[in-house]
Amino acid sequence: MTNLSNEAILVQLDYTVNESALAQLEKAKENTNNFDYVEKHLLTLHDQLKSHLSYVALSSNKDYFKIKNEAKGDEMIAEVDEMIQKWSQKYKIDLEKVPGKNTYYVLGYNK
Numbered sequence: 808m809t810n811l812s813n814e815a816i817l818v819q820l821d822y823t824v825n826e827s828a829l830a831q832l833e834k835a836k837e838n839t840n841n842f843d844y845v846e847k848h849l850l851t852l853h854d855q856l857k858s859h860l861s862y863v864a865l866s867s868n869k870d871y872f873k874i875k876n877e878a879k880g881d882e883m884i885a886e887v888d889e890m891i892q893k894w895s896q897k898y899k900i901d902l903e904k905v906p907g908k909n910t911y912y913v914l915g916y917n918k
Contacts (some may be wrong), residue, residue: 810843811850819850820863828837834870840901840915848898849913857886869912874902876909884909 812834814824822828836842849857849872853863859878866873891911893903901914 810846816846816850820853820865822865830863831865831870835865835872838870838915839872839913840917842915843901844916845898845913848894848900852894855890855894856887859883859890861887863913866912872913873905874911874913876911878909 811819813829813836817824817828817832822832839845844867844881849863852874856862856874856876859876861874861876861878863872863874874891876887876891878884888909891902894900895911899917901917902911904911
């Protein structure tokens with residue numbers, strides 16, 4: 808699979824393509840260990856999470872991609888968290904949980 812352009816990544820993540828978003832994306836890519844490997848898995852996860860009101864986004868606090876679990880109800884939140892953890896383990900992608908939130912920073916591929 809060839810890597811997508813920055814514009815295509817933003818569109819896949821439901822962002823408007825503009826200079827600010829492109830700059831933010833570039834910083835997140837630089838901070839994501841082995842982004843070339845992570846990219847396709849991140850976009851696939853984003854698509855899978857949509858039906859659970861959750862998504863992959865660019866963090867406004869840190870230069871990372873983040874995974875937001877915004878599912879409704881304790882049972883659905885737990886189900887989406889489990890989906891995220893299984894995804895992380897399957898593809899060996901390190902995550903950092905944001906304290907007190909159902910959000911994870913994507914740190915990158917861990918060989």
